[in-house]
Amino acid sequence: MTTIAEQVSTHQRNVPAAPSLGRLTLVELRKMSDTRAGRWLLASIALVVVGLVTVRVFAGPSDTRNAEQFLAFATGGVSLLLPVLGILSVTSEWGQKTVLTTFALVPRRSRVITAKLLAAVAITVMSVAVTIVVALAGNLAAELLNRGGGWNLGLDTILYAFLFQLLNMLLGIAFGALLLASGLAIVLYFIIPTVWSVIGGTVAVLKDAAGWLDLSTTTAPLLTTSMGGDEWARLGVSAALWVLLPLTAGLIRVLRTEIK
Amino acid sequence: MIVADRLTKTYGAHKAVDDVSFRCEPGSVTGFLGPNGAGKSTTMRMICGFTPPTHGTSTVNGLPYRDLPNPGREVGVLLDASAQHAGRTGFETLAVSARVLGVDRKRVLGLLDRVGLPPEAAKRRVGDYSLGMRQRLGLAHALLGDPAVLILDEPANGLDPEGIFWMRGLLREFADRGGTVLLSSHLLREVEVIADHLVVIGRGRVVAQGSKADLLSVAGVRVRATSSAVLGTALQSAGLSATPAADGSFSVDADTETVGRVAAASGLILTELKAADGNGLEEMFLQLTAAHHEGVAA
Numbered sequence: 060m061t062t063i064a065e066q067v068s069t070h071q072r073n074v075p076a077a078p079s080l081g082r083l084t085l086v087e088l089r090k091m092s093d094t095r096a097g098r099w100l101l102a103s104i105a106l107v108v109v110g111l112v113t114v115r116v117f118a119g120p121s122d123t124r125n126a127e128q129f130l131a132f133a134t135g136g137v138s139l140l141l142p143v144l145g146i147l148s149v150t151s152e153w154g155q156k157t158v159l160t161t162f163a164l165v166p167r168r169s170r171v172i173t174a175k176l177l178a179a180v181a182i183t184v185m186s187v188a189v190t191i192v193v194a195l196a197g198n199l200a201a202e203l204l205n206r207g208g209g210w211n212l213g214l215d216t217i218l219y220a221f222l223f224q225l226l227n228m229l230l231g232i233a234f235g236a237l238l239l240a241s242g243l244a245i246v247l248y249f250i251i252p253t254v255w256s257v258i259g260g261t262v263a264v265l266k267d268a269a270g271w272l273d274l275s276t277t278t279a280p281l282l283t284t285s286m287g288g289d290e291w292a293r294l295g296v297s298a299a300l301w302v303l304l305p306l307t308a309g310l311i312r313v314l315r316t317e318i319k
Numbered sequence: 320m321i322v323a324d325r326l327t328k329t330y331g332a333h334k335a336v337d338d339v340s341f342r343c344e345p346g347s348v349t350g351f352l353g354p355n356g357a358g359k360s361t362t363m364r365m366i367c368g369f370t371p372p373t374h375g376t377s378t379v380n381g382l383p384y385r386d387l388p389n390p391g392r393e394v395g396v397l398l399d400a401s402a403q404h405a406g407r408t409g410f411e412t413l414a415v416s417a418r419v420l421g422v423d424r425k426r427v428l429g430l431l432d433r434v435g436l437p438p439e440a441a442k443r444r445v446g447d448y449s450l451g452m453r454q455r456l457g458l459a460h461a462l463l464g465d466p467a468v469l470i471l472d473e474p475a476n477g478l479d480p481e482g483i484f485w486m487r488g489l490l491r492e493f494a495d496r497g498g499t500v501l502l503s504s505h506l507l508r509e510v511e512v513i514a515d516h517l518v519v520i521g522r523g524r525v526v527a528q529g530s531k532a533d534l535l536s537v538a539g540v541r542v543r544a545t546s547s548a549v550l551g552t553a554l555q556s557a558g559l560s561a562t563p564a565a566d567g568s569f570s571v572d573a574d575t576e577t578v579g580r581v582a583a584a585s586g587l588i589l590t591e592l593k594a595a596d597g598n599g600l601e602e603m604f605l606q607l608t609a610a611h612h613e614g615v616a617a
Contacts, residue, residue, distance in 0.1 A: 075464075077388040078419050086418050093415065094406035095444065156402035159369070160460065163396040164419045166368045166385040318369035 083165065083174035088181060091148050100147070104140045108190060111136040112197035116206060124207025127216050129194035131282040134220040137190050141224065142231030145179050146244045149235030149309075158318050168314050172236065179228045187221045216284050223281040229302045230274065236309025239316070274301045320345055321468060321501055325375035326365050328358075328523075335361045337523040338375070343501045343516070345467070348494045350514030350531075351503040354608040358523040359503040360398065363472050366501075367396050379468055391420045394468040395461030400453040400477065405446030409436055409456050412445060413463060420464045427463070434459040435485065450477030458486070469493060471502040475509050487513045507604050511535070517600075521607040527600075534600050540575050543568035543591035544582060553585040554578070 078086075091097050112133050115124070149172075152158045165171050195212075202208035231248060238244040252275040259269035259276075269276050270293060277297040280290045321343040328336040336358040343349040353359050364370040366377045368384040379387065379394050387393055403412055413427040431441045434455040445453065454477050461469055469490070475483045490513060494500050504510045510517070517534050519527040527534060544550040547567040554561040554571060559581065561569040568591060571578050575592055582589050 074387075075389040075392040075421065078421060082418065082421075086415060089415060089418070093411050094404055096406050151404065155404040155406075156399060157404050159396075159398055159402040160416065162369065163367060163398075164389075164391040164416060166387070166390060317371065318364070 078165070080170065080174060080177070083170060084177040084181065087148065087171075087174045087178035091144055091178065091182060094151070096147065096151070097144070100140060100144055104137055104144075104186070105189075107139060108133050108136040108193050112193050113200075116197050116200050116204065121201075121207050124198070124201045125209030126195060126198045126212040127209075127284065129197045129201075130191060130212065130216060130220055133190045133194040133197070134187070134223060134282060137186050138224055138227045141183070141186055142227045142248060143245060144182065145228045145231030146235040146248060147241060148175050148178065149232055149313075150239060150241040150244050153239045154241050162318055169310070172310055172313055175232060176229070179232055180225065183221065183225045183228050187217065187224055190220065190224075191217065213284070219281040219284055219286065223278050226274070226278055226298055226302060229306065233302055233304075233306035233309055236313050237305045238309075239312070271296050272300055273297065320381065320499055321349075321366060321377070321379050321470070323362065323366060323375070323377045326362055326372050326377055327374040328361050328365060328370060329373045334523050336365070336372075339520065339523070339525050340375075341518045341525065341528055343468075343499050345499045346494055346497050347515040348490055348500040348502065348513050349516040349518060350510030351501055351518050351520065352507060352510055352604065353503075353505065353520035355505050357505075357520045357607075359505075359520060360472055362520070363398060363470055363501070363503060367394075367398065367470060369398075379470075389420065389464075391416065391464040391466070392422075393464070393466050394470060395464065395466040396470045397454075397457040397461045397474060398470075398472045400450060400457040400474075403445045403453060403456065403460075406444060408442055408444055409448065409452075410441040412456065413460055416460060416463055422464055430459045430462060431456075434462075434489075435482070451479060451482055454478055455482070458489070467497070468499045469501070471500070473503055473505070475504065475506075483509070507601055511600070519600075519604065519607070526607060527603065539570060539572040540578050540594055541568055541570055541591065542578050542582070542589065544587045544589050546587065549585060550582065550587055553581050553587065557581040 092101060112129060115129065115132050152161055161171055162168055191212075198208065198210070231244075234244045234248050235241075238247070252273065255269055255273040255275065259266045259273060271277070274297045277290070277293045280286050281294070286294075323339055323341050326336055326339045327334070339358070339362055341349070351359050351362070361370060365372045365375075366379065366384060376383065378384075379390075384390060384394070390396075407415070409431065410427060413431065414424060417424055417427055428438065428441070431438075436452065436455055436459065440448075440452065445456065448456065454474060458471070458474060461471065474486060478486060490500050490502065494515070502510065502514075511531060514531055517528060517531055518525060519534075541564075542550065542554075543566075547563070550569060551561065551563060554569060559578070560572045562571075563569050575594060579589070579592060582592075
């Protein structure tokens with residue numbers, strides 16, 4: 060009996076520790092880029108932003124070709140596809156059934172979702188860094204070609220660009236967690252702003268509402284560095300509606316849902 | 320060690336799993352047997368924390384699965400071999416999990432080789448794998464954290480006969496080194512070779528469980544004589560419960576010596592007398608399957 064008791068206690072002492080949240084975040088970052096779909100998506104984002112900035116060097120009014128404008132332009136370009144990475148980081152787990160592995164190894168599902176959110180923040184920071192580099196390269200090209208210039212780039216502009224990107228990224232993750240289906244989440248992510256602009260443009264009442272509820276309208280001032288008290292209030296309301304609410308609902312769904 | 324205690328799962332009015340209890344001891348292979356849709360997978364998902372049970376509890380190594388700090392280091396789980404990202408290579412699939420588990424990356428190549436996935440195969444995307452290769456990858460994944468417990472749902476699916484033979488050897492060796500194995504199957508023949516312990520489930524309920532030896536011995540003996548009619552009368556007058564089969568033989572609920580004596584006393588010439596190897600279990604299993612299909616049809 061003692062031998063068994065000893066074995067049990069030895070076993071208990073040797074139980075391996077849970078992976079840290081930092082480790083899980085690195086794993087989630089890796090999972091965003093180690094599949095064919097992930098690599099294609101990252102390559103597409105790079106291609107889109109470099110392409111857009113290159114076009115901007117040669118087209119558009121030259122008095123707006125400066126570092127800040129280039130950054131805003133490039134940020135808008137990155138935001139077209141980056142949130143899809145967030146959507147897929149959640150939905151591909153269900154679509155490819157890898158949740159069966161992910162949650163077998165980390166059964167505390169909230170830790171996995173937290174790691175995904177942290178990974179989203181990290182990849183957003185990296186994307187902003189890359190965006191700055193591309194934007195400045197565009198600005199340098201414009202200056203060398205005598206097509207513009209102006210190197211004034213405030214920290215607030217960069218932080219706003221980061222916030223803009225992060226909100227879109229979190230929106231993607233929230234949609235993903237709420238819908239748990241890649242196709243549906245991606246389609247809705249792209250359709251909703253269009254629907255808003257169409258009905259906002261035709262129905263007068265909704266146009267006023269869009270000023271408070273349409274995230275693409277309320278995040279626009281972030282890229283023109285024209286945030287005032289009113290803009291922050293509008294941004295807060297729309298972010299609560301489109302990011303916080305679906306993220307909370309999605310989180311509850313992920314924590315409760317039966318994995319098959 | 321795996322303990323399932325009165326696990327029950329209802330979906331609306333349908334009881335998918337009904338009051339299922341069993342234990343899987345270290346050093347043994349437990350075969351979890353039942354027709355398709357009997358509740359095997361649901362039970363296994365409850366044990367692994369994927370499906371919340373309606374009633375009942377389960378533990379692995381003394382703790383509910385969800386309370387294991389780093390479960391992959393204690394339990395290897397393979398519930399669905401196709402549940403791997405098609406766009407990831409076999410190597411990367413294991414390398415990612417090795418990071419989560421805190422296991423040395425070098426272990427990955429060795430394991431892949433051990434399950435029969437050489438480096439060329441490991442470099443290919445899982446989407447290009449056959450089901451058999453995915454089973455092998457899934458098994459390597461389950462073994463990655465060097466666990467003491469394995470939970471495998473239909474691991475022989477998609478494996479060729481050589482692969483099934485290989486897997487049996489691997490699981491036998493795992494159990495002989497003190498490991499606990501729970502594996503499910505809908506094929507009796509597949510598990511009876513390897514399992515020490517059987518849990519038979521039908522329509523969500525455990526219909527039989529025990530050591531394989533016990534379950535197979537209840538089958539009694541099969542006996543055949545030159546005169547089937549005389550044998551039947553002799554067995555009946557000896558007070559033995561005998562069931563005639565279409566081929567003229569009888570299944571008798573007794574041991575071979577008793578039946579032999581009855582035959583000798585009647586001067587019968589026996590053409591066959593042997594312990595019915597698992598036929599009893601097979602018959603029960605077939606009835607279970609038939610009943611299940613009737614249930615589905617109704």
